[in-house]
Amino acid sequence: MSAALDQPAAVRLSLADALRSARETRALLVGPGVLGETGRLFREQFPGRRAVVVADPETRTVAADAVAAALAAAGIGTEPMYLFPGAGLYAEFGYVTRLEASLCRHDAIPVAVGSGTINDLAKLAAHRTGREGYLCVATAASMDGYTAFGASITHEGAKQTFNCPAPRAVVADLDVIRRAPDWLTAAGYADLSAKLTAGADWILADALGAEPIEPRAWAIVQGGLRAALADPAGARAGRIEAIGPLVEGLMLGGFAMQWTKSSRPASGAEHQFSHLWDMEHHVHGGEAPSHGFKVGVATLAVTRFYEAVLACDFERLDVAAAVAAWPAPETEEAAVRRMFAGTDFIATAVTETRAKHPAPAELSAQLERLRRDWPALRRRLQAQLLPAAEIERRLALAGAPTAPEAIGIPPARLRSAFRRAYHIRRRFTVLDLAVRTGQLERLLDAAFGAAPASTAP
Template structure:
């Protein structure tokens, strides 16, 4: 385990042990005994993950003197889905046993076990089988309730095992998904800088370093990742683990999630990608395209001199709270509209507060522009990196229509109260103009239409 992870564990609220190295599964018993002394282990996997790692986990636990219950094995993909019914199924199976769950799998298995264990008030351990997302060490579980994905509250795992040998052997599409999820921290970082600068949400320097410190090294070798290189996979896994630990330290997803995740969340809420074959569209792949979209918007924004912003015109154009609600209801499905209205109004400010915010923005713009420019990677370069890793980099790659994708720039701003560049350009009365530029014939997206 690296010094970075050791340092992050000192501030994590839930996760107390991480073992990240080649062959880590062979040492799982010592981690389990230390973390859950005297407790019986219940290995939870699906038909595929049991073959990949679950059987080895069972053998290592038994050999290390851990009492092991009969494993709980779900059907394999594509049948297994992170829906609430599966959480209930596992929770009910566990409730009659005094066991600690050992999740063996990636996003779906981890989310199911995390929520089921959380509802029972029990800790759990996760064994990663792919470097596919940053949720292994994050709190909260992405679960479909009534057919629509949402984040349900529950603690992060008490321990995480990341065996690089297993991760490097995972399907390339899963590693590419993890790369897309991690790459989103570039734009998420820019959004946090922005929120800090306008006085909405301060940057915590220690938490910032947990994510942004190892980020560029973790993203630096996409070609090696696509080839299944062990060291490159380990570096990616470390970045993903650090992201989850940072969210624990911040008690928020802010360190790892910005406007690029709003793009992804909107598509997930509306069920986009559930029916794509042969594999459901992953969270990381949606974040990948969202990251390029947001980077392209930042490029257009950073070409503006906001120190000369027409604040009076922006305030005059600012909609009322009632108009905001009407826009939300016009733009979103009726069963989602009430919650989206609540999120939009939670971050709404009146005209006086807007004028003060924009005045502050104008006064600090030269220094803020410099910070944002240093944080960002160009949209075209992000596309190159994603394609080298085998991840999507264009809306067509994830089967979005052109209009659906363009509309996301407007609609994604509404769905969460988190302040991002989507809010800033709306407040500055630049949103429509900048998006038009992106989709103009000579614009970033117009040239790719």
């Protein structure tokens, strides 16, 4: 399988082919002016049903009134529009409960008009009230969650992913999306950039026997990725030729996740940083930074880290020494409990770490494989990644932050996140390669300079 993937970007699936792989989403309309087709699409997907448009005051102005008009023009009965409050709305469970209470009074199908927050709130509320689906009208190219299953919602103070299906149909009118606030497009560009490092992590996991690449999901996400990331300045300026491929790239990520029933195709170590900061309840200037901004900063950091990895001579790795230094599971667990003392996710860190902790013989076999295959693996990784300087340049052109301080993460905290992110997910990434070879601190020194005394191992 791996040999065929030496040129990871060679296979490109059309949007229609990719859509056929989506298990829950059956229709996607992307293009300028497609808002007016929402009524026709709704009728095809939910024949005979009434609709309820779900929006907030801002998305009402930019799209929801037009959506309601399109539904009416198609002869679809509608409930009065459900409006979330404008200022201060975020993906918090209380808002799901309130929408649910309203949905319980009728059986209309929700048509969520907005970006990540409104979509996630409606996705979960539609599921919890037993609706057979809902329709999403995307108003910004801000993240890849539109077409993903699951909703990321804060419940009892902690961000959690709730299991619920992806939307039945998605409308992405580029005339609306291109006029969205700059920072939303920047966040979406950053989230799409993450597919470079996520792909590199999957290549590593595939080559080292941790998790094989699923070729269809790979083609869906990686096939057109370089092209979709080609024009960050154009995306920022709202040019259709740049926004269109960006929106499609984000939607494709969700389809690949539906196909594999896993976030692996679209999420690697860089997403673990974002999850970690969510679990740590990180806020900057009183607010949680956007998903895309966290992921973008992490994508750049992980790309720098990869450059240090690619400079390694793993073909000369001292496997016996690495295996001898490998901690026993109980030693590791004690270290994890110390590392996460005072947090509310020690149990997650312990469980995830234990789930992936290899026995010495297994570790030895894997590291021997790394030693043997490293020259070819290094070439595959090099072909997958862009240089860190290029990622930094493009994120800046898109208007996304590149320095961790810009999202309230000091350099020492970014550095410690490499170790902490390793422990919160069992998914095999470049962090696992670094930890298993015993090279984590050395690689961090190479990528970011020697650690200050307080963060030295």
